[in-house]
Amino acid sequence: MPEAATSPTAERALLEVRDLRVTFHTRRGAVEAVNGLSFEVASGEVLGIVGESGSGKSMAMYSMMGLIADPNAEVTGSARFESTELIGLRPKELNRFRGSQIAMIFQDPMTALTPVYTVGWQIVEMIRAHEQVGRRAAWDRAVELLQEVGIPDAARRARSYPHEFSGGMRQRAMIAMSLACNPRLLIADEPTTALDVTTQRQILDLIRRLQGSYGSSVIMITHDMGVISDIADRVIVMYAGRAVEVGEKQATVGAARHPYTWGLLGAIPRPHTRKTVLPTIPGLTPNPHAMPSGCVFRTRCAWAMDECTQTPPLLATGSDLGHLDACWLPGEERDELRKATLR
Amino acid sequence: MGFALKRLASAVLVMFAISVMVFLIFFATPGVDPAARIAGRGASPEVLAQVRQTFGLDRPLPARYALMMDHLFIKRDLTSYVNIGDRVVPQLSHAAPVTLSLVLGAAVIWLVIGVGGGVLAAMYRGTLVDPLMTLAGIAAVSVPAYWLGAMVNLLTQDKLHTGLFSWVPPLGYVSITHPGSWALHLLFPWLTLALLYGGIYARVLRAELISALSEDYVRTCRAKGLSERRILWRHALRCSLSSVVSLFGLDFGSLVGGAALLTEVVFGLPGIGKLTWDSLQNLDLPVIMGCVLYAAFFVVAANAVVDVLYSILDPRVRHA
């Protein structure tokens, strides 16, 4: 049983997830998209969840928010938001939290807004769904929000339709909408993946600024280590539905302990080095219908050993108790091996 | 303004093409002699010549066409080949209100059935209600209209006439000046027509709604904490409307133009459809031409209206 990724502080966590599992029952057998994920998010912190496509990072968040529409999906485990258990709540009850306490923004701003209503109308709808506010007041607040996220000429833009915005503007509008009710937690599912690099930078800055002024916690889901090192306070590295490394950003990015994380870090192109070949992690993510037993990463790991046929527990293998990883390699050797890989 | 003119020009062109097509079909198909048909079988050569002369059939094709168009549109005194002396246009204007009554009443009913059925099927997808509605929709498309009408008549006029359906009046049409009787005579024709179209609409709407409900913006709505009912009615339905509306526009247009031919024949309603059918059986070309152009006009008009409605309903199209 993987141990919980508890934060060292005694403060009551905003969100506590224990052994979250999402299983899809398909005709060809059961597929575990999320396989025993446990973590905590403290008030006001930014948690980054990084992993390849198919690692289950988005699925875990959707399952908490009740956004999985597939009737063949089975969600077990616990996700406590401020002492309320979210898993198993009926949609009607979840709606007390969705939007008002926990907000979510998605990857593709092009399709995320209803095309037939103006942006302002949709923000107003959000506000009036959760608060007893008049139409005029709600509209004014919507315009204010659009201004706050940096959309010029907000009053006129609020009366525009989503397709009249550019990608970056649309994502800003989505962020504005998600913050409309001052949520305690904002889940951002790859918000910058569909945008160009400059806009990416702007959106990340925006999220960080707003997080500071609103005091919300943020869960940032991404496949880009660069985004993580930019914005996250703590990091979870996911692979094939499991957490393989957890820790403070400095520790995880600066002194990673899991071979998969080394692979991810090694794959970041560095502008000042002269390398002829960009290192990649060999092989492909495993077929979900045929997961390797034991450590899921062992089929692609350069240091796989016989012990790896047993599933490694997620625990602290070094002196830092807050830095956890799931690997059988001896704790003392990690720094050396990492340096060897990332040379 | 330029756009509207272009539309108008292309509409006129289409009507012209259709009128030419009708003309050619009846007068220029190889192996077909219109004089022989008008005169009847076994007519002597003298009678045939007489017929040709009277109807100008010995003149070249373009001249005959021009002559007919002239009578129809300019002089407006085009007369029937069969009922000599009867003008075509008044026949059309007498038949039009009958068809309009039939189509309007049926349309109201089928819209209610269609939208209600489609929403219900989408709301209860995955439960037993959904496949039942789908089956009902498919059955509605698979039933021949005239056969359904005959079955309805069988029940209401004969088998159950003495008991359950004793209040059903005999087949035929009563003018709207007697509203009660008018509605009663049209009740079963309305229901028959509405059943067929309602089924189609329920299925189309169901498919559109289910597709809309799997779109990303619905996921955003759920993440916003909106109720499932609001998402269905305000977001999914609103985004599915355009296809239903355009379908309705086209169907309404073609029905008003006479597509309810079979229903009118089976229920004995003297509408445009019946007029068209009678004229086709008699090969009464002027009346045929009038009916076809009447129908084509509504189809073309409906197309244009639907295009306009589309741009109103879907803001993305407006700026295209």
Next chain:
Amino acid sequence: MSDLHTPFESGQGLVGATTQDGAERSPGPWRVALSQLLHNPVAIASTVMLVVVVGACLCAPLYAHHIAHTDPFSSNVTGTTVVNGKRAAILQQSTQGLGLGVVPIGPTWHLSGFFLGADGQGRDVMSRLLYGGRTTLLIGTASAVICCVLGALVGIVAGYLGGATDWILSRVLDVIWAFPVYLLAICLSVVLLTSGLDLGPLHVSAGSLMLPIVIIALIYVPYVARPLRGHVLSLKESEFVKASVGLGASELRVLRRELLPNVLPSVIVFLPLMIALNMLTESALSFLSIGVQAPQASWGTIINDGLDLLYTRPWVATAPGIMLVITAVAFNLLGDAVRDALDPKAKLRGSI
């Protein structure tokens, strides 16, 4: 891409499905579609129903000669038959109303003869029903195939070649489609069925089944061609086609390897739906006496025959209608299942 819906269901091209040694090859889209169809109870039930109907109709001669011993095509006004051991006239004196005229015998519910009774000319309705089914199914299927092939050709050529060819073809399609569909069929039928078609070397007699087949196929060509043309147009803009062209593939190769395999599923989806639609159109034309002509029978003509007998011998008109509904429903259900199997997100107009 939304990953909320069974991302692992299709098993095709998933990241882990490597073709390296020993690893599993993911099945292609056709295999996946077939497997999905075979697991679909509705598809199986419809197919079984269709096999039963088609099989019964094909056995029409067998039934007529060996089981019922009746001739469904010749008038039998003076004939007699055995009912419950007693000999009875097929057309009997009417006992209703004023007692004028004759009424054919009603259903005997015996397979040995006149199962559903006789029609106004003393012919065995059941045998005629089976023979009529052959005709209706033949016309429906043949015209659907011709329509789909022709429509696909026109749609693909217009969409792919573009330019003047596309403009001309599109205008032709527009005009055919603007002509109210049923009217066009009726006009053509009325004209051609009275005297056949004499077009140079081509001579089609008035009673030939080719006439309804060709007429019905033609009027629905725009129905198939226009969505296909739109599909080809959007495919032309797709990245994999552009990539193929960029790699220097010849036009024919692009057509064959990139476009056709992607358009083919749409055509296949159209087929069962068009069969159902064409069968219903044919029966409507036959009902109006401008479809199948005597001495041949189709379900539409039998309904027409049955109208005069509607209140006295309702089965004559009812039975063919029921057969039409069952067969059309089965084809529609099958068409839906095929569409769901091949492309769950299909937005073809043919999907009513």
